[in-house]
């Protein structure tokens with residue numbers, strides 16, 4: 001959805017679509033649409049790219065881990081893609097006014113993004129959605145991410161470490177060099193464990209054993225995950241069995257990002273049974289026990 005290019009706050013749509021019951025009432029939230037100058041854009045490896053833009057203060061103020069922006073990606077020729085592409089907040093540096101996205105080139109939209117050069121402008125709309133929730137008395141947070149899901153979890157590690165919590169990040173990747181943000185995560189104070197398909201350590205049964213051992217030895221208040229349904233299933237079962245809070249950021253395909261088009265509706269387990277929710281506005285972060 002092409003939002004107007006201004007940095008005026010816009011209240012995200014909150015009203016449920018007629019005929020669809022959405023059990024989670026989202027709090028009023030304000031997103032801004034802004035044309036942002038690209039200040040850095042580089043390849044992290046042959047799969048992932050890091051894009052940093054200069055964003056207005058209003059866009060950065062409330063941007064929280066797990067929230068996302070809708071990016072108006074350049075087209076292959078002239079113009080832009082009609083539908084914006086959702087991208088998680090990877091880093092916010094408020095002093096510098098910088099907003100960063102870590103992304104994988106997946107199709108034509110992200111190919112368009114990859115062509116942006118220093119000084120080009122990108123139309124961003126956000127922050128959108130409900131992010132991760134941290135409780136002040138939590139002491140140890142475990143993050144389990146796969147692939148580009150690590151982009152979504154990295155700011156959570158930063159926030160939890162900044163609040164004095166211990167953070168262990170389990171990064172699952174096809175190859176060790178695809179495990180992104182290792183140095184960034186260590187830099188903010190997280191302990192990082194990399195598991196890969198290459199050496200078999202990313203096998204779900206081995207990751208489950210690793211998590212059980214970690215939780216048993218160190219205790220854990222929250223397990224947060226993103227990027228893999230298999231990891232989600234492991235985290236959900238472990239959290240249920242151990243009484244630990246679990247949160248997942250879902251990367252559901254979406255169109256408008258503000259709750260109107262219903263493109264991202266998924267079924268969840270609610271208090272009154274199975275019910276539909278919009279991932280863009282009721283999430284994208286959900287309690288793992290609500291996922292089906």
Ligand SMILES: Cc1cc2nc3c(=O)[nH]c(=O)nc-3n(C[C@H](O)[C@H](O)[C@H](O)COP(=O)(O)OP(=O)(O)OC[C@H]3O[C@@H](n4cnc5c(N)ncnc54)[C@H](O)[C@@H]3O)c2cc1C
Nearest residue numbers: 085086087088103104106107108109110148151251252253
């Ligand atoms: C809330 C949210 C946060 C996200 N954060 C990031 C991020 O930080 N970094 C990142 O690299 N990607 C992220 N994604 C995924 C990203 O939005 C898609 O990769 C992107 O929209 C693909 O656009 P495209 O035009 O390049 O590819 P398309 O041509 O639209 O799609 C290429 C392939 O990717 C699949 N695809 C498209 N959109 C999604 C999606 N939302 N989820 C899963 N598969 C999809 C398509 O089915 C197709 O197979 C996020 C998605 C959501 C919903």
